Amino acid sequence: MDSAEAGSGRLLAISDLHVAYQENRDIVSGLRPTAPGDWLILAGDVAERVEDIAWALGVLAERFERVIWTPGNHELWTPREDTLQLRGVERYEHLVKLCRELGVTTPEDPYPVWNGTGGPVRIAPLFLLYDYTFRPEGKDTERAAMEYAYETGVVCNDEFMLHPDPHPDRATWCRERVALTERRLAQCDPAVPLLLVNHYPLVREPTRILRYPEFALWCGTEATADWHKRFNVRAMVYGHLHIPRTTWYDGVRFDEVSLGYPREWRRRQAGPAQPRDVLRAGEPA
Ligand SMILES: [Fe+2]
Ligand SMILES: [Fe+2]
Numbered sequence: 001m002d003s004a005e006a007g008s009g010r011l012l013a014i015s016d017l018h019v020a021y022q023e024n025r026d027i028v029s030g031l032r033p034t035a036p037g038d039w040l041i042l043a044g045d046v047a048e049r050v051e052d053i054a055w056a057l058g059v060l061a062e063r064f065e066r067v068i069w070t071p072g073n074h075e076l077w078t079p080r081e082d083t084l085q086l087r088g089v090e091r092y093e094h095l096v097k098l099c100r101e102l103g104v105t106t107p108e109d110p111y112p113v114w115n116g117t118g119g120p121v122r123i124a125p126l127f128l129l130y131d132y133t134f135r136p137e138g139k140d141t142e143r144a145a146m147e148y149a150y151e152t153g154v155v156c157n158d159e160f161m162l163h164p165d166p167h168p169d170r171a172t173w174c175r176e177r178v179a180l181t182e183r184r185l186a187q188c189d190p191a192v193p194l195l196l197v198n199h200y201p202l203v204r205e206p207t208r209i210l211r212y213p214e215f216a217l218w219c220g221t222e223a224t225a226d227w228h229k230r231f232n233v234r235a236m237v238y239g240h241l242h243i244p245r246t247t248w249y250d251g252v253r254f255d256e257v258s259l260g261y262p263r264e265w266r267r268r269q270a271g272p273a274q275p276r277d278v279l280r281a282g283e284p285a
Contacts, residue, residue: 009037009065009116011123012275015199015239016045016072016258019056023262027272028056033064037116040064040275041123043239043257044072044199050084054098061102066112068105070125071095072199072240073218077161088165088173092127107181113192118279121234122188126181126198128224129174134204134216142171149214156218178223185231193234195278201238202227203249206256210241228252237278244273 012034019025033040040060046069047053053075061067075095078087086094099106107127114121135145149155158170167173188194196202200220207216219240228236228249235253242260246253257276259265265272 009033009035009039010277011039011041011114011116011118011121011195011279012064013041013043013197013237013255013257013278014259014273014275015043015237015256016242016260017042017047017056018045018074018259018261019047019052020049021262024259025056027259028059031060031063031275037065039066039068039114039116039123041125041197041237041257041278042067042069043197043237044070045074045239045258046072048074048077048079049082050095050098053095054102057099057102057104061104066105067103068112068123068125068197069099070107070127070197070199073156073158073162077158078163079161087163088167090165091163111184111188111194114195114279118277118281120192121195121279122192123195123197124185124188126196128177128181128198128200128221129170130200130218131171131174131178131221131223132217133222134207134219136214136216145214145217149217152212152214154212154214156215158218174221175223178221182227185227188231190232193232195235195237196227196231196233197237198224199238199240201241201254201256202236203254205249206238206241206243206247206254209243228254235278237276244276 046056096106096108107125111122111124132142139145139148164170164173202224207219239258242258
């Protein structure tokens with residue numbers, strides 16, 4: 001089925017479910033549609049091990065009318081203890097196949113159009129990765145930025161766990177993904193607004209409040225900085241930062257929709273984040 005019936009259900013989004021943690025697994029066990037016809041967007045970091053990823057996607061695909069997934073960095077890790085030892089592109093392709101078996105929409109499928117509440121919007125789950133262009137001030141090359149990261153000790157585990165095979169490095173993989181995604185977006189009918197979904201924000205600004213700003217190196221690419229202006233974008237959904245909030249850039253709403261680790265959401269008065277209605281009305285345009 002390619003579109004929801006007009007007026008039915010809501011378009012919900014959440015990311016960073018990290019279901020290797022039992023408390024997060026319990027939250028996913030309790031996640032249910034608010035009404036028949038709800039769709040659920042998962043913006044990456046479901047889990048690391050393929051069994052955990054399959055469990056969460058399977059549970060949610062049974063409950064929601066449609067589930068749309070894009071990978072986070074954690075799905076792309078190859079943990080030593082995982083039964084799946086594929087690396088890089090092969091691992092991603094294996095996950096896409098798994099999604100298809102479960103009826104889950106991936107970045108490799110046609111972009112579905114939501115015609116329910118707040119629609120129509122074309123939902124584009126993007127898999128773009130990062131290319132080390134979100135560099136600390138004064139560190140003008142990737143090498144200088146990386147050296148600085150190692151000096152400060154703020155180095156993402158991706159460096160050891162997220163293999164770029166068969167690409168020489170993650171930045172090359174990112175550039176390939178950006179180029180092919182840009183072509184697909186340019187081919188979309190501009191009359192239907194886009195909802196862009198990516199594990200990382202398409203602009204750098206949201207990373208400026210990170211506790212360790214050096215970590216921004218692993219949080220996106222400058223190559224997408226103007227996509228929310230170049231294309232007819234209704235809103236952007238991302239995760240990865242584990243800082244759930246809403247910000248606006250050039251009149252476009254960006255929602256960070258992460259659940260995050262139990263130690264993070266336990267500290268928040270509001271408790272763990274619920275799936276966000278990403279087409280909600282009532283905020284400044
Ligand atoms: Fe995460
Ligand atoms: Fe992440």
